Amino acid sequence: MRTHRARAGGGAPWEAALAALVLCALVSSGAHAADRVRIEGGRYRPLYRQPVRGTARDTILKRTVAMTVTPFELDRRPVTNGEYLEFVRAHPEWRRSRVSRLFADESYLRHWRDDLDTGPRAPSRSPVVYVSWFAARAYAASHGGRLPMLAEWELAAAADETRKDASRDPRFLAHLREWYSRPAAAVLPAVGQGVPNAWGVEDLHGLVWEWTLDFNSALVSGESRADASLERSLYCGAGASGAADFADYAAFMRFAYRASLEARYTTAQLGFRTARSLPVSAGATP
């Protein structure tokens, strides 16, 4: 697993105070400083099953394998049009008129009025959409971060307003389903208008879909190994009961949605937020 360079946490208290002051100054002056929340990590159980060696020799079982997510930081809110505008100002190669078709398709930032003018359909406080994975990744790197891994995103998104894992609560899941079936607004509302979840993260559900670094880890078709039915077993009737949490229809839809994406795609509902790894020592597990 790649380790991301991150500032070590230890420092004199006055340094922290100074940093906080600087941060406040930046925020109040309108400049964007990444506002991230520490997520303690935990176990994430993916929807898909994977081959696991059985105890008997040469047996392969298909199981969902829970993954350990180590502590990390995640943006409190999705990246907004206003923040993305600053990014394209500083990085002209990501302006609409200049971006390479290798990195973004034809609809990149199509809801903006112009290269450096977000216009009425892309309010400055609304989440930026019509951005490709390449663009989102470049933005994250320019803010000292990266895109969250799918497991990290899902772990953070399993929380409701009071519990860090509400993923088995039918009411929580029903709430998500309700969003999925609601028509999307023509102009997206501003970020940060909902209630933060138990981690303090906002808008993971209900506003836009979000890119993850390993969005392309969903192997739906073209799976190359002998156990090619890995994902088919999830989708097709017979195998569906083998999925970890088929009740979690919302997670299933996210899985299918990600599987449909290519890195250069941009769509009306797809935005992103950034994350950052924490030094391993800071994530001491009991």
Add this chain to the structure above:
Amino acid sequence: MMRATLWTRFAPALAVVAALSACSPGRVARDDASQSPREQATASAPRTEPSLYELDLGLTDAAGRKRRLEDFRGRPLVVSMVYTSCKSVCPRITADLRSLDRALPEDLRARTRFVLFSLDPERDTPAALTAFARAHDLDSTRWILLVSSEEDMRTLAAVLGVRFRPDEGGEIAHSAVITVVDAEGVIRHRQVGLAAETGPLVTAVRDADRAAPAADQQATTH
């Protein structure tokens, strides 16, 4: 503007589900027409076509030398992503590539380079790449094995449309994708899945070679 409902929002996902019901192991699934590189090329006709040579990647070859993608400009390339400790599909991809190699006419064969990028930057050292090349009897003058940082590997996989997922046991599940690239780095053909025959790939390499003299007009004629 438009009001997306559940259905429009999930149209791509549903398409995947639909495609899925038709899939069977080992089937060759060519990209559907709306996504084929050629379609993309015509859709963005006034622009220059996206080229792999826009990527700035730090690569290391089996001999431990630093390489750039640029080193391969001017030739048709056959590109894939593998990892050397893979026991199941990578040898089969490599076998497919070798049959393609054998099926090329001699002059074209001499111009073409086979480039294998590692999906496993952590374990694929130059020594591991060398051992892989030897095990598969790959001619090192025309076959180039390259490893990069994890970040660059992700970029490559994204550009080539290779899906992958490391699993707990150290294997990396990944899609078998063979990409044919012309002299200017434009993707001319993608084969997703292992093939039964080399015919379409031979044609693709021939086309990529024909598109070689850097002239855009020529690139759009076929």
